[in-house]
Amino acid sequence: MIAAILSLTVLGAILGIALGIANKFLKVEGNPIVDELVDLMPGSNCGQCGYPGCVGAAEAIVAGTAPATCCPPGGKALVSAIAAKLGLTVDLSALGDDGPKIATVAEELCIGCCRCARVCPTDAILGGPKQIHNVFREACTGCEACIEKCPTEALVMKPVPVTLQHWVMPKPRLA
Amino acid sequence: MNLDTLRDKLGYQPLLLGIVALLASGALAVVSDATAPAIAAAEAKDLRDSLSDVLPAGLADNDFLKDTVELDRDGKTVTIYRARQGEALKAVLFKVAERGYSGEIQVLMAVDMDGRTLGVRVLKHTETPGLGDKIEVKKDNWVLSFNGKSLLDPTPERWGVKKDNGVFDQFAGATITPRAVVKAVKGGLEFFTAHKAEITGQAA
Amino acid sequence: MTPATLTAQTVASPHAHGGNSVSRTMFRVQLALLPATLYGFWLYGWPAFFLWALTILSCVAFEVLSLKLMGTPRVKATLFDGSAVLTGWLLAMTLPPWAPWWVAVVGGFIAIVIGKQVFGGLGQNVFNPAMVARVALLVSFPLPLTLWVAPLPMSTLPTPDFVSSLRIFLTSLPVPDAMTSATLLGHAKTELARGIDLATALHAGPDLSWIGMRAGSFGESAAILILCGGLYLLITRVITWHAPLAVLAGVAIPAAIAHAVDPGRFLSAEAHLLSGALMLGAFFIATDYVTSPNTTTGQIIFGLGIGLLTWVIRSFGGYPEGVAFAVLLMNAMTPVIDRFCKPRILGRDRKGKPLDIPENA
């Protein structure tokens, strides 16, 4: 009986040492999943999510304090990618997303004030003072940061036009 | 003392696990000690109950659990319990086993000194429920049909199920199970006949 | 015209179709089953017909019920693809000819609801529904499922007329002993278990017959007619030869070897080939599209597996017949076989690496 008690106790102590050592030496620093999410995100640090940049949002999503749907420029595609990565179920229908949008300048309204160009996180708006501005379609991430800065409402979000190069054959309807 | 800082210290883990193991094994030791006599008593009662199941009431007045002899049968030790009335040996009880449809069937049988079965019970089996489990006395009276049978009654070629021209019934849909039990009982009787001298202790 | 209105109806190539369809395939299989079925009616009389009709009917009924419960919009289209009828038909072929009515109904439920719809309906089931039902029935109700009636033209008793047939079918009264008979496999198993040599046992036992003059399931008896149906399917390209031939070989080869070694213990290859559900299994069950591998190599492995397992179960197992168990076991292996037997992609080696470019081409 004594032998049984002793052996179990010693076994427990030895296993405890092993676990303690394992914990010391096999610790994983940082959270690799955050880096993976950052890779998925638009990366413009536009701040619409309310977190300090895309890294902040990724950390918040992993921690569970922010919903996967918090990134408007990422749209539906980003939400489903995040959901797949984290194994979440997200109600996509609630997300009023009708495809990616970009900012466009209504040339007759633009007064060339340069305010929009100053806030654009990707320098996608081009134009000097007193000149009509233009948006680089390829550089705009659709973050909408410029929209409220425009004094004349010359900037509007419009869906990205579908071209032959960007067209994708629709998925067949499910049988 | 701050537990939070202490918990991550290297020495804390073996200490904690060691204490838990100590407490657990200690508790088990206490409980085991406390229950051992009760368990032994209950198990002895079980065995006595099942033995007296096959033994007709009033046949024995000794504590046949204590009056045993151990014999070797095909490399396995068989414990034989002897029931006596006064000094006269009235019956012996022992277990036999046979492969059934799915695994071993353990049969307990009581044999009187003339080589007649006094009773047969299936102790343990893994036969298909609802099909082969009619060998249990709880489910069916079938095992009672062995009562009073001996190696000469019926004759050896009639020691089988009806399908094999024997005298014992088989159940619908299952032939293998009753066949195994019949074989076990027959084997038990043969074993008894072969070792009668040793069992009764006359050889010794 | 705006692009939006145009993109609504985009259709990819090809703009032509070979004309094959699910219902045509199912119809051809049923056509191939017809000769053996009609012959079965003649052998076993009206009860066999009732069993056949009710099995199919209950399969179709459970199919409709499941589709309705699941709210599938395409009830009619799914129903008329003929797959439920075929499942019921195949199941009926493997049942004892005089099985009572409730066997047909319970069988239909197991085949369609548990064997097929629970997995997601046509094309999604892992196991052959008819075989699932056959095995479930056999395990659940061993008694009525192992009661074989001798073919009537062979029996001494007169053929039951329509009314008494209906009574046999609906009341599940025990069949008179004079009409029952053991199957060859069952007889061999019982005698072997008693320790009687096969050579002696088969003297008194049932004969082998290419034309079904022996006890057995209602649709399996006439090996020759099943074979004809199978050949029809081969010629119309509904099936390929790989799986059936592999099944037959898988049984015949080990059987022939074992029989040569110990004829007193093992049945001959011929006895195995002409017994039980082997022919039906080889041509109609092992070739089931849904539950068999996609590639020809896979089908050969699958068929050999069924054959070998059938022989093992028949020779060493608890049940006298093993085709249904063997099919289910190999069905479970199908995804694995499919994973490892892939066709070689043109321009790549078997592992999927691009071929080496020859130096001096």
Added chain:
Amino acid sequence: MGFMNLFKHFLGDDWGVHPDDRKRPAADRPLRVMPVPEKLYLPLQQHLGGPARPVVLVGQQVKKGELIAEAQGMISAPIHAPTSGTIAAVTDITAPHPSGLTLPAIILAADGRDEWIDCQGCADPFALDPVEIGKRVAAAGVVGLGGAAFPSAVKLTGAARSKVKTLVINGGECEPYLSCDDRQMRDRAADIVDGIRIMLHATGAREALVGIEDNKPEAIAAMQAAAAAVAEVHIRPVPARYPMGSEKQLVQVLTGKEVAAESRTFDIGIVVHNVGTALAVRAAIRDGRPLISRVVTVNGNCANDPGNVEVLVGTLAEEVIAFAGGLKGDGIGLARRVMGGPMMGMQIPHWRVPVVKGTSGILAFDAQEVAAQEPDPCIRCGSCVKACPMGLLPLEMSARIRNSAYDEAVGIGLKDCIACGCCAYVCPSKIPLVQYFVHAKGELAAQDRNKLRNDATKKLAQQRQERLDREAREKAEAAAKRKAEREAAAAAKAAAEAAAKQATETEGESA
């Protein structure tokens, strides 16, 4: 299905499909030449690669064969005026594409005179340097006429560079309904053989193998007669089986060599060209004429008078059909409009779509021909696996794409799919397999584009941050500098004052 096919089926050597070829009677009707239409619509991208850039202005007069748009980039082709006339507009028109989207095009109003510019022909092409031939072919805007429209000059010069030994000429024309190559081989066999010889010269190949499906006996006979005197050109009948005209399959049947995945025929010393391309190369070299017309098959149950028509590139399909006899009952019963063949061609939304360089057929199908039906669930019959000429598992790929597991589909061979349509053709459940694959390929390309875009965005954001930091730093530095200057000035001033004070003090002291 002949007996041989059944035998092959039993052996398992059964890739591809044997569709009813429906080539006759259209193939047997003589070639008709369509007159110049009023207006020609010339999309700037009629070929694989970068779109051409217009070099004409609206209102400018051009002559037949004049360059109106130049090639842009390494892989591209120029476009020439198919007739003389005035440039009416440069605008967007409906593209010959299943999406029904628009693409930019030059619209040319014909003046009816059909005046050629001066063509610089060459009497003896074999005296020309192969590189020069390549340049002339490129300048003539010749692209592969089999359907893919890959710029031919790129292939010719590439073949010469990689020391190709065998030139395979694709006369397979395995697509049902189409007979434009068949017709040209019957009518212009000598010219084709001449074109092949020029190509042999240009590529440096030693021999040319012309593969022609055995369902075109007349074409085989004509070509054999024309090539009888040319030792290095061999006419090789091949069994009629779709997709025999696919590059990798034809090369394997003709030479027994297998083109490795992710590489090209060059790597095994072979280059493949279409018979129509041979004619276009001949015209470009011998006559100096650019590619401005092609032969198109008009066919389908709805076509009144099926046959082959030689039309100018840029002619609307509508006008081609009208010239070729119109539609039965003015299009009643028309179920689908297709450009190209039935197996790989594309559905077009209406007939006002121009014929481009790669257009091989204009097909008007009735409902019975397209056999469009609601798809049934997959029954895993494996027909598609047997039919796939590439050895893929279409049913497995489509199941994965259905669940949007595109990467898994790539893992089991999606990238090797040639979209030939055999799988969908044989599928008893009528599952639009090719549509799944095309969708997945598009989706993957879109994902790649998105990734590139994301990376670019990150770079932009980073650059902006650096710029802002730099500006802030410069500002701070400037401020610091100014401050330092100010302080220095103040210190100097103070020092001067102190000095002055001291001076006065000392003066006073000394005084």
Added chain:
Amino acid sequence: MSDIQYGRIIKDGLWEQNVVFAQMLALCPLMAVTTSGTNGLGMGLASTAVLVCANVLVSLIRKVVSAQVRIPVFIVLIATLVTIVDLAMNAWLHELYKVLGLFIALIVVNCAILGRSESFAVKNGVAASAVDGLAMGLGFTGALVLLGLVREFLGAGTLFAQASQLLGPSFAFLEVQVPGYGGALLMILPPGAFAALGFLLAGKRIIDRKLAEREAASAEPAAA
């Protein structure tokens, strides 16, 4: 820890987070034991006892246990508890032990118990953990009994066979035998357990959906 909603915990244990029907845990004892309603009941009650004790103990020591060794500690605790229950039953409830004996040891590997320790007891107070253990245990018992009854009824045509052996002779009235029905043996065999569990799971989902619909329907006029 004052805002613990006991109603919530009980509802979770019995239905929403039911060990079997929602979490799909403890399937091994589930399949092995549920050949009859009686077996299911016995196993369920024994598991409940262990579950409550384990939850209470884990909750008591939760502040002392460090993350690195918590799993071995919990396992040792649970194994000890089960062994004590096993010994005690063998000694003092011998008749019951004869029915359930084989299955008691199985409770050690019942992942539901470690699961509750890990997910609930280690984060909550003693009282809440005890309630959670009880609710989860009763939910588990309910599932076992239900599955046992279904299998028993379909497979053997009886209900609560041998209940009097477990609960005492006064419960003999529970034992029901369907006359004239031999039973489908498959349901008693392991495949039958899977099939029956599958249908019960489907049933729970249907009920949940109906409940959600009713909730939505009753919530709508309130919102409007």
